Amino acid sequence: MRAAEPGFEGGSAPRQTSALSSVAHPFRPPHAEECFCPEPARIPQTFAYDGDIRGKAMDGIQCAAQVAPQRSTQYSSLTRDLAPLELQAFSPGLTPLEWLHLGGIDYLGFAAAADEPFLQDAELLATFATVSGFFQRREEPGAHETWLRPLPRAYPYFVSSDMAYTRRYKGKTNEVFTQFLLNVAKFASDFRTVPWRQLRVFDPLCGGGTTLFLALALGADVAGVERDIKDAETTAAFVEQYATENKIPLKAHAERLRNAGKGRRWLFQLGKSETRKLILATGDTRESPHLAAALGRPHLVVADFPYGVQHLGPIEELATEALPVWASMLKPGGALAFSWDATRFGREKMAPLVKAAGLKVVERPPYDRMVHRVDRVIKRRDVMVALPPALPPEPVP
Numbered sequence: 001m002r003a004a005e006p007g008f009e010g011g012s013a014p015r016q017t018s019a020l021s022s023v024a025h026p027f028r029p030p031h032a033e034e035c036f037c038p039e040p041a042r043i044p045q046t047f048a049y050d051g052d053i054r055g056k057a058m059d060g061i062q063c064a065a066q067v068a069p070q071r072s073t074q075y076s077s078l079t080r081d082l083a084p085l086e087l088q089a090f091s092p093g094l095t096p097l098e099w100l101h102l103g104g105i106d107y108l109g110f111a112a113a114a115d116e117p118f119l120q121d122a123e124l125l126a127t128f129a130t131v132s133g134f135f136q137r138r139e140e141p142g143a144h145e146t147w148l149r150p151l152p153r154a155y156p157y158f159v160s161s162d163m164a165y166t167r168r169y170k171g172k173t174n175e176v177f178t179q180f181l182l183n184v185a186k187f188a189s190d191f192r193t194v195p196w197r198q199l200r201v202f203d204p205l206c207g208g209g210t211t212l213f214l215a216l217a218l219g220a221d222v223a224g225v226e227r228d229i230k231d232a233e234t235t236a237a238f239v240e241q242y243a244t245e246n247k248i249p250l251k252a253h254a255e256r257l258r259n260a261g262k263g264r265r266w267l268f269q270l271g272k273s274e275t276r277k278l279i280l281a282t283g284d285t286r287e288s289p290h291l292a293a294a295l296g297r298p299h300l301v302v303a304d305f306p307y308g309v310q311h312l313g314p315i316e317e318l319a320t321e322a323l324p325v326w327a328s329m330l331k332p333g334g335a336l337a338f339s340w341d342a343t344r345f346g347r348e349k350m351a352p353l354v355k356a357a358g359l360k361v362v363e364r365p366p367y368d369r370m371v372h373r374v375d376r377v378i379k380r381r382d383v384m385v386a387l388p389p390a391l392p393p394e395p396v397p
């Protein structure tokens with residue numbers, strides 16, 4: 001990571017690798033047997049209707065999605081920008097969406113069809129990045145009141161997503177945005193209904209590991225490649241420290257990489273009865289197939305390109321050379337999602353590089369309109385989701 005570059009998320013907060021400082025966030029996991037996480041579930045702060053409306057006509061029911069509250073103004077506008085996109089990426093049927101402002105909190109109102117099973121899916125409802133709670137909503141005629149009934153949400157996290165939230169360092173990709181990237185990649189892939197616990201996620205520009213830790217929390221096996229040796233080393237040290245402090249069983253194997261200078265690779269196995277892989281390697285992302293081979297073919301490749309590059313050269317060069325490598329690793333049916341500073345290198349320039357890598361850019365709304373402002377420096381960050389070519393149909397015997 002280029003620590004001094006402007007425009008990185010994470011601002012000027014000092015780098016620290018301690019798991020001790022906890023930061024409030026919307027993914028407090030509930031207690032669950034498989035979960036090594038100590039925090040209780042968070043109850044959405046809202047005026048809840050507790051009358052029994054279960055089983056009542058679901059036809060065109062009115063719902064509200066609470067936009068995940070953020071501490072900083074910068075990130076509250078980020079979640080506001082991304083929430084409608086995430087909901088529509090999940091289900092194009094969730095339009096039209098309308099903004100509601102209830103009790104000082106932003107909600108997205110929508111009507112769900114009777115056959116919208118996701119409203120019953122507590123695990124799915126718990127994993128939206130930009131939404132901290134879903135509600136069935138009822139307007140009290142004449143009283144100008146809105147009643148909200150929380151829809152159950154709970155997720156059997158493998159580790160607490162605090163693992164991603166506790167570290168603060170320059171260059172960190174915002175956690176909500178990273179979860180958004182993970183989700184839109186999954187929603188666009190053939191694995192949209194497959195549990196995270198059965199997926200492999202690869203971040204070929206993994207920095208301090210935000211993608212790896214969030215995907216691990218959801219239950220995926222994960223791997224990352226980072227060329228900055230110091231970043232990879234502090235990330236590996238953090239994994240060991242976090243596991244010790246949170247009493248997560250950990251097997252760690254560190255190895256020197258041949259033919260790669262001072263290259264190193266860490267193979268972590270977390271858990272006991274149920275285990276997950278976390279692989280971290282130092283090196284150039286163009287070497288990813290070799291560096292991350294122990295993961296197996298990833299279902300999802302998720303990355304946030306480096307920022308602060310003054311000239312177009314590096315981002316164009318990196319995309320031109322790395323995209324075909326990442327494409328070659330993807331499991332058929334999988335998806336690649338990445339973000340980049342599109343201020344001077346827009347979507348119209350990035351899309352041909354993705355196509356040249358043999359991938360198909362997902363162009364349908366809302367995937368074609370995920371460009372958003374991050375801060376005063378990065379005024380246009382864009383997101384591109386791309387798919388490998390479909391496999392030819394099986395020959396009929």
Ligand SMILES: C[S@@+](CC[C@H](N)C(=O)[O-])C[C@H]1O[C@@H](n2cnc3c(N)ncnc32)[C@H](O)[C@@H]1O
Pocket residue numbers: 001002171172173174204205206207208209210211225226227228231283284285286304305306307318
């Ligand atoms: C925006 S940062 C990713 C931050 C990460 N998502 C996090 O939250 O910690 C991009 C990362 O890509 C790394 N990088 C840039 N070029 C690379 C290359 N050719 N090979 C491997 N990593 C590279 C940078 O060192 C930087 O850490």
